[in-house]
Amino acid sequence: MNGRLLDNALRLIGLTMIGTIICFLLTPIVVTVIMAFDARAYLGPLPPPALSFRWFEQFFSDDYFLRGLKTSVLLAVLSVSISVSVGVATAVAVERADFAGKEMLISLFLSPLLVPPVVTGFALLLFLSHLGLIDGFARLFCGHIIITAPYTIRATLAGLAGIDRSLTEAALSLGANERRAFWDVTFPLARTSIVSGAIFAFAVSMDDVAVSIMLTDANTYTLPVALISSMRANFDLSIAAASVMLMLVTLGLILILEKFVGLNRVIGEGVFRS
Amino acid sequence: MLHLTRRQVLKSCAAAAAVTSFSSALGLVRPAMAATEITAVEWGGDVVNAMKKIAEKQDKVQVNWVLHQGGSGAILPKIKAIWPRAEYDYVAGWEGSFSGMIKEDWLVPVTAATVPNLADIPQKIIVKNAKNEWMAVPRAVGGIYFAYRKDISPIEVKSIDDLFDPRLKGKICWPGPTQSMMLQLVALALHTGGNETNMDPGWDLMKKLAQSGNIGRIAVTDTDFTTSLTSGETVAGFYSEPQLTAVAKSFPVVRLTKQQGMPTFLYQSGFAVFKNRPNLEATLAFINHCISPDMSSLYAEIAGEAPLNVKAKTPDSLKHLAFTPEEMDTYVYVPDFNVVLSQQGAWTKRWENDIAPLL
Amino acid sequence: MKPGRGSLPLLLPAGAVFLGFFFLPMAGLFIESFRLYVPGSIGSAADAPFTLNNYAELLTPSFAGFFLETLRISVLASLAGLIFSFPLAYWITRRFSARWRMIAVGLFVTLMFLSVLVRTYALELTFGAVGPLRPLLLSLGISPNGRTYIEILVGAGLLHYIVPVATLTLLGTIQNVDPRLFDAAQALGAPGWKAHLNITLPLCMRGLLAAFLFAFTFSISAFVIPMILGKGRVLFISNLIYNRFSEIADYPSGAAISMVLFFVALSIVYVTSQQVAKRWTS
Numbered sequence: 001m002n003g004r005l006l007d008n009a010l011r012l013i014g015l016t017m018i019g020t021i022i023c024f025l026l027t028p029i030v031v032t033v034i035m036a037f038d039a040r041a042y043l044g045p046l047p048p049p050a051l052s053f054r055w056f057e058q059f060f061s062d063d064y065f066l067r068g069l070k071t072s073v074l075l076a077v078l079s080v081s082i083s084v085s086v087g088v089a090t091a092v093a094v095e096r097a098d099f100a101g102k103e104m105l106i107s108l109f110l111s112p113l114l115v116p117p118v119v120t121g122f123a124l125l126l127f128l129s130h131l132g133l134i135d136g137f138a139r140l141f142c143g144h145i146i147i148t149a150p151y152t153i154r155a156t157l158a159g160l161a162g163i164d165r166s167l168t169e170a171a172l173s174l175g176a177n178e179r180r181a182f183w184d185v186t187f188p189l190a191r192t193s194i195v196s197g198a199i200f201a202f203a204v205s206m207d208d209v210a211v212s213i214m215l216t217d218a219n220t221y222t223l224p225v226a227l228i229s230s231m232r233a234n235f236d237l238s239i240a241a242a243s244v245m246l247m248l249v250t251l252g253l254i255l256i257l258e259k260f261v262g263l264n265r266v267i268g269e270g271v272f273r274s
Numbered sequence: 275m276l277h278l279t280r281r282q283v284l285k286s287c288a289a290a291a292a293v294t295s296f297s298s299a300l301g302l303v304r305p306a307m308a309a310t311e312i313t314a315v316e317w318g319g320d321v322v323n324a325m326k327k328i329a330e331k332q333d334k335v336q337v338n339w340v341l342h343q344g345g346s347g348a349i350l351p352k353i354k355a356i357w358p359r360a361e362y363d364y365v366a367g368w369e370g371s372f373s374g375m376i377k378e379d380w381l382v383p384v385t386a387a388t389v390p391n392l393a394d395i396p397q398k399i400i401v402k403n404a405k406n407e408w409m410a411v412p413r414a415v416g417g418i419y420f421a422y423r424k425d426i427s428p429i430e431v432k433s434i435d436d437l438f439d440p441r442l443k444g445k446i447c448w449p450g451p452t453q454s455m456m457l458q459l460v461a462l463a464l465h466t467g468g469n470e471t472n473m474d475p476g477w478d479l480m481k482k483l484a485q486s487g488n489i490g491r492i493a494v495t496d497t498d499f500t501t502s503l504t505s506g507e508t509v510a511g512f513y514s515e516p517q518l519t520a521v522a523k524s525f526p527v528v529r530l531t532k533q534q535g536m537p538t539f540l541y542q543s544g545f546a547v548f549k550n551r552p553n554l555e556a557t558l559a560f561i562n563h564c565i566s567p568d569m570s571s572l573y574a575e576i577a578g579e580a581p582l583n584v585k586a587k588t589p590d591s592l593k594h595l596a597f598t599p600e601e602m603d604t605y606v607y608v609p610d611f612n613v614v615l616s617q618q619g620a621w622t623k624r625w626e627n628d629i630a631p632l633l
Numbered sequence: 634m635k636p637g638r639g640s641l642p643l644l645l646p647a648g649a650v651f652l653g654f655f656f657l658p659m660a661g662l663f664i665e666s667f668r669l670y671v672p673g674s675i676g677s678a679a680d681a682p683f684t685l686n687n688y689a690e691l692l693t694p695s696f697a698g699f700f701l702e703t704l705r706i707s708v709l710a711s712l713a714g715l716i717f718s719f720p721l722a723y724w725i726t727r728r729f730s731a732r733w734r735m736i737a738v739g740l741f742v743t744l745m746f747l748s749v750l751v752r753t754y755a756l757e758l759t760f761g762a763v764g765p766l767r768p769l770l771l772s773l774g775i776s777p778n779g780r781t782y783i784e785i786l787v788g789a790g791l792l793h794y795i796v797p798v799a800t801l802t803l804l805g806t807i808q809n810v811d812p813r814l815f816d817a818a819q820a821l822g823a824p825g826w827k828a829h830l831n832i833t834l835p836l837c838m839r840g841l842l843a844a845f846l847f848a849f850t851f852s853i854s855a856f857v858i859p860m861i862l863g864k865g866r867v868l869f870i871s872n873l874i875y876n877r878f879s880e881i882a883d884y885p886s887g888a889a890i891s892m893v894l895f896f897v898a899l900s901i902v903y904v905t906s907q908q909v910a911k912r913w914t915s
Contacts, residue, residue, distance in 0.1 A: 007825040014720040021717045021796060025744060028793065031755035032747060042504035042524050043754065045763045064341075086646045093643035103910055107903040109647065112655050113850035114898040116871035118878055119891045122351060123658035129355035130661070146654035151847070153647065158843035159805045192805035200798055203745035210856060213343045214352065218313050218361050221343075224748065229341035230318040234520035235501045235754075243748040250746045254739045347880035350675045374675040374882055444762065444778035450865050452880045490762060490778055492865025494872070501754070507762045619672045619883045622876055626868075627695045633780075633866040 029247070035240040043235040055241035065238065068226030071137070075222060076205040079144035080152075084198045086145075087152025092182065095160045109153045112146050120147065121214030136217030143211045148201035155200065159193025160186065206246065310556050312363040313338045315349060320519070321366070321543075324576035328569045335553075335560045345452070345495070346371040354378065358550040363557040365546050370455050372401050372410045373615045375546050382549040383407035389562045394583045399542055411561050412544040413570065414579035416515030417531055417595055418454045419538040420461075424526040427509040431528070433535045434465045434479075437488060437510070444490035447502045447511035448483070451625040452494060455614055457539045458512045459621065460607070464537050470609040470617075477628060484632035492633065503527075514541070515595075519578035522591075531594045537607040540595075543579055659895070666888035676884040687889035696873075700897070702784075703869045707852035710788040714795035714848045715841060721796070722803035723833070727812065738804070741797040749794070753861045756790055761862075780866065787867050790858040794851060799844035806840025807833075838913035846902060853898050870894050 031046065038044070039052035059065055094106060112120055124143050133139060167189070171181040187194075209224045216225055227239045316322045318341040329337045342349060346367050353360040357380065367375070375381050383403070386392045389411055392400070401410045422431045428441040437446060449458050462483075463469055463476025483489060490508045493499040499517040502508045504524065518527055531538045545561045547554070563569060570586035573579070580588050580595040588596050597606060668677035669684045725737045760766055762777045770777050810833060818828035834841075859869040870890060877887030 004824060010826050014724070017717055018721050018724055021721060024789075025740070025793065025796060027759055028752045028755035029744070029747060031759055032751050035751070035755065035758075040524070042520070043501045043758075045505050046758050046765055082650075086650055089643040090647040093641060097641065103907045104903060107899060107906055109651065110846060110850055110902055111895070111899055112651075113854060114902070115659070115891050115895050116854045116856055116874050118856065118871070118875055119662065119887070120655070120658075122878060122884070122887075123662040124654060125351065125355050126661050126665075127658035134356045134359060142654045145650055149647070149650060150850075154843055154847065155802060155805075158802055158840050159809075161806075161839035161843075189809060190805075192808065193802065196801040196805060199742055200745060200801070206746065207748055209750070213348060216343065218338065218340045224750075225343055226341075228750075229343040231497055234319060235497050235504075236319075239748060240751050243746075243751045246746045246748070247743050250743050251739065254742060258735055258739075345879050347882060350882055351878070351884070354675050370880055373673060377674045444776075450876075452876050487778075489866075490864065494860060494865055494875075498861075498865070505758065505761075505763050616673045618881050619670070619886070622881055622883075623690065626699075626873060626876075627693055630866075630868055631695050631698055 032240050032243055032247075035237055036244040038237055038240075041234070043237070055237045056245075058236075059238045059241050059245075062230070062238075064226050064230065065223065065242070068221050068223035069242075071140075071220055072206055072223040075137070075140055075144055076202050079141055079205055080148055080198060080201045083145050083149040083152045083201055084194065086149055087156050087197060088194060090153050091156035091160055092186075095157065106157065110150050113150050117147065117208065117210035118214065121211035124211075125214045134217065136215065136220030139215040139217070140212060140220065140222065143215045144205045144208065147208060147211055148205055151201045151204060152194075152197040155193045155197025156190060159190035310335045310553065311338055312336075312551075312553050312557050312560065313340060313361055315340045315342060315362050315365040317342050317346075317366060317516075320516075321577045324573045325564070327576060328564050328572060329560075331569065331572075332560070332563050334563075335556045337560070342366070347374075347452075350374055353380065360548065360550060362548055363551045363553060364548065364561065366543065367410070367546050368541050368543055369401060369611055370541075370615065372544075372546055373611075376401070376403050376409050380546075380548055380550070381409050382547045382554060383409060384411055384547060384558070388558045389565070391562050391565045391583065394567065394585050395565065396582065396584070399582065401542075401544075410544045410546045411565060412542040412582050413565050414543045414573055414577065415540050415582055415595065416543060416579040417529075417538055417540055418457050418514045419512070420510070420530040420533070420536045421513050421518055422510035422528050422530075423503055423506075423521070424528050426506055431510050431530065432533065434462065437483060438486050439488075440486075442488045442510060444487065445509045446483075446488045447491045447493050447499055447508035447513075448489045449499075449512055450492045450494040451622040454512070454514050454539075455541075455611075456618060456621045456625075457609070457614070460539075460609055460614065461512065461537050464607060465535065470613050473617075473621075477624065480629055481632060484629050489633060515579055529594045532597075532601060532605050534604070538605050539609070540606060542582070543577075662888045663892060665885055666892050668885045670883050670885040672883075675882040681885075687886045688893070690886070691889065691893060699868050699870060699873060700893075702867065703853060703871075704897075704901075706784060706788050706867070706869075707791070707849055707855075710791040710795060710852050711845050711848035713788065714792055714799050715845055717792070718796050718799035718803055718844060719837070719841070722800045722807050725800070726804055726807045738801070741801050744797045749857050750861075752793060753790055753858050756786070756793065757861055760786055760789065783862070783864055783867050786862045787859050790862045791848075791852045791855060794858075795848040798847050798851075802844045802847060803837065803840050806837050806843075810836045835913055838909055842906060842909040846906070849905075850898070850902065853894070 034046065034048060036055055037051040037053070038048040039050035039054065040048055090109065094102065121143060124146070125139070128134070128139050128142065167185050168181050171185045172178070176184065207224060208222070209228055212222045212225050216222070223242065227236070227242060230236055230238070312335050314325070314337050316325050316339055322339055322341060326339070340362065349365060350371065353362070357378070384392065385408060392408070392411065395412055399412050399415070400408045403409050420431065428445070429436060429439055431437070459473060459476045459480060460470050462479040463473050466475035466479050468475040491498065491502045493502060496514070496517050499511070499513055500520045503521045518529060521527055530536045545564070547557055547561065551557065564573070565583055567583050567585035570581035570583040574581045574586065574592060575589045578592070580592045665677060666687055667683045667685070668681040669686065670677050670681070725734055729737060758764055767777055770782070775782055814832050814836070815828050818832050819825060823831070854871055855869060856871040856875060859867055859872055863869070874887045874890050877883045877890070
C-alpha cells in the first residue's frame with residue numbers, strides 16, 4: 001500500500017470530518033438565534049412565520065430574571081475564582097508528587113461529575129442543613145465550587161502533563177528556585193489549559209440548573225433557575241433570548257481581549273508556536 | 275491521604291458563614307419587611323400572574339412570591355432538610371404534593387372559622403388527614419383527561435381503542451411515571467374492566483400500547499407535553515389542565531372530558547398552610563380573600579383552572595370542566611386517592627421494569 | 634527530580650472542598666440508601682430502620698438494560714468526541730493562522746455559553762421528528778421516530794457538548810508537542826499517518842485521556858439531553874434517579890441507584906486513567 005496515497009485519503013477524510021462537525025456545532029447557534037426572535041408564543045416547528053423582539057422585551061421587563069442574573073454572575077465569578085485557585089494548586093501538587101494511589105486520587109477529584117447534579121445538590125442540601133447553613137447564597141456558593149473544581153483540576157492536569165519536564169529542570173539548573181521555575185516556565189505553558197478550564201467552569205456555573213434548584217432559598221436564585229421556574233407549562237423563549245445575549249457578551253469579551261491583550265497571550269500558545 | 279481535622283472542617287464552615295454575611299452585605303438577602311409580609315410558593319406563568327392580580331386587590335398582606343422550580347415535588351426535600359426553619363407561609367400544591375406534607379406533619383388544619391369562605395366550597399373535595407381535619411384550602415379544579423390537536427391529528431379520537439390506530443404511529447404523547455399520579459394507567463385499567471385496586475388489565479393494555487409504536491414521546495415535565503404538542507411532534511395523548519391551557523391559546527384542541535369510554539379525572543389546586551410560621555393569621559386571611567367568589571372567578575379566568583367556590587363564575591373557556599351532576603357520574607371517575615398515592619412508587623418501578631424497555 | 638514533599642500542603646484546599654462539599658454529603662446519601670422507605674412519605678423517617686431492599690430491587694434485567702444503555706451511549710459519544718476533536722484541534726494548532734485560530738477558539742468558547750436547555754431544544758427542532766431534515770431522513774429510509782435514530786440523537790446531543798470542550802483541552806496538549814519530532818519521522822521516510830500514530834498520538838495520550846474523561850463523566854450524568862432528545866424513551870440512569878427525587882420523593886431508592894452509578898463510573902474512570910498512565914507515561 002502506498003503510504004502517501006493513504007495519507008492523502010486520510011487527510012481528505014479528516015477535512016470532511018472537520019467540515020461536518022463545524023456545521024453540526026454551528027447549527028444550534030443559528031437555530032437558537034431564530035428561536036430568540038420567534039414571534040410565536042410557543043415552541044413551534046422551524047422556520048417561524050414571523051420575527052419579533054418580544055422575548056428580549058420580556059426578559060428585561062422582568063425583575064425576577066434580572067435578580068437571577070445578578071446572583072448568577074456574582075456566584076460564577078466567586079466560585080470560579082476559588083475553584084481555579086484550588087484546581088491549579090491541586091494539579092501542581094499531584095503532578096509533582098509521586099506516590100502510590102496517585103491515579104486513584106486524580107479519579108476521586110473527578111468524582112463529583114459522576115453523579116447526576118440533582119444528586120450532588122440533594123446530598124449537599126442535607127449536609128449543609130445538618131450544619132445549620134441555610135442561607136441560599138452560601139449554599140449555592142458551596143455547590144458551584146464543587147461542580148466546577150473537577151473541571152479546573154482536570155484541565156490544569158492536562159496542561160501540566162504536556163509540558164516537558166526537562167524545561168523546568170533547565171530552569172532549575174540555571175539557578176531558578178522551584179517557585180520561580182513554576183511561575184516563569186510551567187505556568188505560562190499550562191496557561192491554555194488553565195484558562196480553558198476556567199472558562200468551562202464559568203460556563204458550567206452560569207448554566208447549572210440541577211444543583212442550584214436544590215440550593216436556592218426564597219430570595220436567592222440563579223438566572224437559569226428563574227428562567228425554568230417562570231414556565232409552568234408553556235415553553236418561554238426568553239431562555240433563548242437570554243442565551244443569545246450571553247453568547248453575545250462572551251463574544252464581546254473575546255473581542256475586547258483580542259484587541260487589548262491578544263487572545264493568544266491570554267490562552268497561551270504553547271512551546272512550539274513560531 | 276486526605277486527612278482533615280475537626281478544626282479544618284470548622285474553618286470551612288466559618289468561611290461559609292463569612293459568605294453569608296458577605297451576601298447580605300451585597301443586598302442579595304432582602305431586609306425583613308413589615309410584619310404582614312408573607313412568603314408564598316406558587317407556580318410560574320399564568321398562575322402567579324393571576325395570584326399577583328388577586329394580591330393587588332387587598333392591602334393587608336404583602337406577598338413575597340417564590341416560584342416552584344420544576345414540579346411541585348421539587349420543594350419538598352428543601353423544606354424537609356431545614357424543617358422547622360422553612361420560610362414559606364403557604365405552598366401552592368395539589369393532592370399529590372399535599373399528602374406528603376400531611377404525613378410529615380407540616381401543615382395547619384383549616385376550618386370554616388379560620389377561613390370563612392370555605393363554607394362555599396364543596397366539602398367533599400377538601401383534603402383531610404387521618405383525624406378527618408381539613409388540611410388544605412382548595413381554590414380551583416383542573417382536569418386530567420385525553421385530548422388531541424384537531425388541526426393535525428390524522429384521525430378523530432373517540433375512544434381509547436383509537437389510540438392503537440396505525441395512523442397515530444409515533445403521534446401519541448404519553449405521561450411518564452411521575453406525571454398525573456399515574457391516572458393514565460387507571461384510565462387504561464377502567465377501559466379493560468379494572469380499577470385502581472385491580473390494575474393488571476391496565477398494565478396489559480399499557481404494554482400493548484407501548485408495543486404498538488404509537489407512543490412518540492414519554493413526557494416527564496409539563497413543558498414536555500406542551501412543546502411536543504405545539505411543535506407537532508405528537509398530536510394526541512393524556513394531559514393535565516395547565517398543559518392544554520397553554521396549547522389551546524394557539525391551537526384548536528379537542529378536550530375529551532365528556533366522551534363515553536374515556537374517563538376524566540379531576541385534581542385540585544390549593545393552598546397548604548405551614549404551621550411553623552409567625553404570620554399564620556395574615557396568611558389565612560389572605561387565602562380567605564383568594565377563594566372569595568370574585569377572586570375565584572378572576573383566578574379561573576387568568577390561570578385556566580375552574581373555580582370551586584359555588585358562587586363564582588366559570589368562564590366560557592372552561593366549559594369543558596363544568597359538569598352537571600349526571601355528567602359528573604358518567605364521565606368523571608374519582609379514584610380512591612389513598613390507594614393511588616400510596617402506589618406511586620410501586621407503579622413507577624413497575625413502569626420501569628415492564629413498560630420502559632418496550633418503548 | 635525527587636517528589637516534592639513540600640507540595641503536599643497544596644492539596645489541602647482541595648481536600649477541604651471535596652471532603653466538605655462532596656464526600657461527607659455523599660456519605661450522608663450512602664446512609665440514606667440503606668433506609669427503609671414508607672410509600673407516600675417524603676424521604677425516609679429520621680429513625681427509619683436499615684434495609685438492603687433499595688439495592689435488592691435493582692437486581693432486574695430492565696435496570697441492567699438501562700445501565701448498559703447509559704454506558705454504551707456515553708462511551709460511544711465520548712469516543713466519537715475524541716475522533717472528531719483530535720483532527721480539529723490538530724488542524725487549528727498546526728494549520729490555522731493566528732487570526733483563524735482566534736476565530737475558532739472564540740467559537741468554541743461562545744458555544745460553551747449556549748444554555749444546555751436551549752441547545753437541546755434547538756437540536757430537537759432541527760434533527761427531531763418535525764425538523765427540516767425529516768423528508769431527507771424518510772427518503773433514506775430512516776424513521777425519525779425509530780429507537781436507533783433516537784439513540785443516535787441523544788449521542789449527537791452529548792457530542793455537541795463534548796466536541797468544544799475536548800477540542801479546547803486538546804489544543805493545550807497538541808501545541809506542547811514538538812512538531813519537529815513529526816517532521817523528523819517523515820524525513821526518515823515514514824508516511825504521515827504512521828508518524829502520527831507512532832509520535833503525535835502517544836505524546837498526546839494524557840490530553841486525550843483528559844478529554845475522554847471530561848466527555849465520559851459529562852455524558853454519564855447527563856440529564857436534560859436524554860430527557861429531551863431521548864423523548865422519555867431512551868432513559869439514562871440519571872433520569873431514573875430523577876423520577877425518585879421528584880414527585881415520588883423515594884430518596885432512599887434514588888440514593889441507592891446513585892451509589893451504584895457512582896461506584897461503577899468511578900471504577901471505569903480509575904481503570905482507564907491507570908491503564909493510560911501505565912502505558913504512556915514516559
